[in-house]
Amino acid sequence: MIEAVGLTKHYGRTVAVDNLSFTVKPGRVTGFLGPNGAGKSTTMRMILGLDRPTAGQVLIDGTPYRDLRRPLTTVGALLDAKWVHPNRSARAHLRWLAKSNRLPERRVAEVLDQVGLTKVAGRRAGGFSLGMAQRLGIAAALLGDPKVLLFDEPVNGLDPEGILWIRQFMQGLAAEGRTVLVSSHLLSEMALTAQDLVVIGRGRLIAQSSTAEFVERATENTVRVRSPQLDRLRVLIEQRGHAVREDDGALVVAEATSEQIGEIAGAAGVVLHELSPQRGSLEQAFMQLTGDSVEYRTELGNGLNEIVAGTDQRLVSAGR
Structure with a gap:
């Protein structure tokens, strides 16, 4: 288990981490998320001393x-795949x-075999692709068979x-009872990987x-409905x-469940061609x-907000 209590880091007048407390429990994959510049890398470096x-x-x-x-x-960690x-x-x-x-x-x-690098084990690491370097970094993290694992952008x-x-x-490691903390900007992947955030x-x-x-608290669930008797x-x-009527003629209904819509249609004898709940996404x-926590923001004419933060200029876009 990882326990952070009142974690704070100043670089001169810059506050990189501010009284941060959290717990990462064993047996689950925990996603570590935040906009660029949020303090994730600094926090992981402090965890590792x-x-x-x-x-x-x-x-x-x-x-x-x-x-x-x-x-x-x-503890095993992958922070920089090219650190070799x-x-x-x-x-x-x-x-x-x-x-x-x-x-x-x-x-x-054993670890070379686990990550699929046995056939290239004799090659110079400097000639590895980024993907191969990631696998080597994961092998290094697993070397001591640790109970706690940290991965920073492991799918790069x-x-x-x-x-x-x-x-x-990673899910298999957590299922073995290990503590797994993973930082990533790929929110769609984190939605499939992490049980906790x-x-x-x-x-x-x-x-x-x-x-x-997290998703349920921050987003609104709706129901999508199609029917030949849509106006009624x-x-x-x-x-x-x-x-709200969409361009394809379907209705998107807020503040109601699919069960409620089905009961309304059934009582009125209305035929339904589609009745599907729409869940909010992790993104x-x-x-x-996190909208108030980004470093830079630009408003685009197409209605999407794009957030650009940090020197590496990664983009996290809303509305995908």
């Missing part, structure tokens, strides 16, 4: 990282890490097959909840809730709750 907090503390299974005698056996000597082979890189924590050399072959550079693999892999903005906690609760149905529906919920 790479940055010293200005105030507060982080405990990993009850112990600060700096007090772990063989840290790779307790370019002239070392994948196998040599992992052997070096294994020796640093007195791990058996057999673990090198992976093709669709690789993304599916890492999703199932920790969401921050400007270094402060915005929300900590299950993914389903609309009159009946608007006695219960608000209905919509994220944009709703």
Whole structure:
């Protein structure tokens, strides 16, 4: 388990993390979300003892990282996939890490096989694609068979097959009872991967909840209805809730459930061709709750808000 209590980090007058407290529980994948510049990377570095907090503390299974005698056996992390000597082979890189924590050399072959790099284990890591480097970083994180795992943007550079693999892999690690914290900007992927969320903005906690609760709290669920008697149905529906007609002729109804709409149509003898609940997305919920926490915002004429934050100019767009 990871426990952050009052975590604060100042860089001069800049407050990167501001009195941040959260808990990451074992047995579940927890997504760590926030706009660029929110303090996610700084927080993960403090968890791993790479940055010293200005105030507060982080405990990993009850112990600060700096007090772990063989840290790779307790916590594994992927923060920078390219953090490897370019002239070392994948196998040599992992052997070096294994020796640093007195791990058996057999673990090198085991983790290379786990991540699918056995056939290229003798190649220089500097020649790896980003996707292969990600797999090597994951292998390094797994080397000590730790109970706590941190991944920062683990699907960067992976093709669709690789993304599916890492999703199932992280869920499998959590199913074994491990604590898994993953930071990502791919919200659609996080919606499929993470059971829980920790969401921050400007270094402060915005929300900590299950993914389903986060989406439900921040978005409005609607019902989509199609019928050959649409005008009659609309009159009946608007006695219960608000209905909006879409370009394809369907009605989107707010403030009503699909069961209620079905009962209304059934009582009036109205034929339905479609009756489907429409759930809010993680992306919509994220944009709703973090809109005040982004660094830069531009309003576009097409009605979409685009958020550009951080030096790497990643885009997170609403309304997809």
